[in-house]
Amino acid sequence: MDTVLFDLDGTLTDPKIGITTCIQYALNQLDYDAPETDQLLWCIGPPLTVSFAKLLQTTDQIMIDRAITLYRERFATVGLFENVLYPQIPETLKLIRAAGYQTYIATSKPHVFAKRILEHFEITALFDGIYGSELDGTRSDKGELIRHILLAENLSPDTTVMVGDRSHDAIGAKKNQLLAIGVTYGYGTEEELRIHGVDLIANYPMEITKYL
Structure with a gap:
């Protein structure tokens, strides 16, 4: 293995307050009763289109947008x-960088926001590239995003690992024949990760280095 793709939300950062409060704000603006914060934790990880479709109980793309x-x-x-x-x-x-690995961000979050978050935490220099979705939803599917990264960076699936905390990370990795490490300190359970095919489980960040 020579390359590691990292999910962002629930894997590198805990975005609980920001994501849930913004969802509540959007629902309130639309005159919907917003669930309590702890009832929105399932929204951390999936694309917003998926989350709002469920929250609004609609397939109306105009309303979701x-x-x-x-x-x-x-x-x-x-x-x-x-x-x-x-x-x-x-x-x-x-x-991981000192051991010679290339590292990339692979998040369903729009890359324009991902870049600002990494800059805020002053860890941008620890990545060879930052990849996310476009604001119009392009590449919000983790499988499509990983495929795009592999092609754009000329990476081999045989030597690339995906690290993430939700089923979407595991599914995306397996669609592209990548080894998948699931982390349990984020927002996905070990059961969710194993059901969707992760190869290894890390219960804390430093455990990832042991597997590599």
Whole structure:
């Protein structure tokens, strides 16, 4: 193995307050009763289109897009900074880099926001590239995103690992024949990760280095 792709939300950072508060803001603006924070934790990881479709109980793309616009209205100025790095993340990344691995961000979050978050935490230099979705939803599917990264960076699936905390990370990795490491300190359970095919489980960030 010579390359590691990292999910962002729930893997490197804990975005609980920012994401849930922005969802509540969007729903309130649409005159919907917003669930309590702890009832929205399942929304951390999946694309916003999927989450709002379930929350609004609709397939109306116009309504879903309106909700996403309202979400980003708050997220772009406040929400993306309501976020913290998980303990051991900088040290873990530095060890992986020192061992000679290439590292990339692979997040369903729009890459314009991902870049600002990494800059905020001053860890941009620990990555060879930052990849995410486009604002129009292009490459929000983790499988499509990983495929794009492999092609853009000329990476081999045989030597690339995907690290993430949700089923979407595992599914995306397996669609592209990647080894998958699931982390349990984020928002996915070990059961969710194993059901969707992760090869290894890390219970804390530094454990990732042991597997590599």
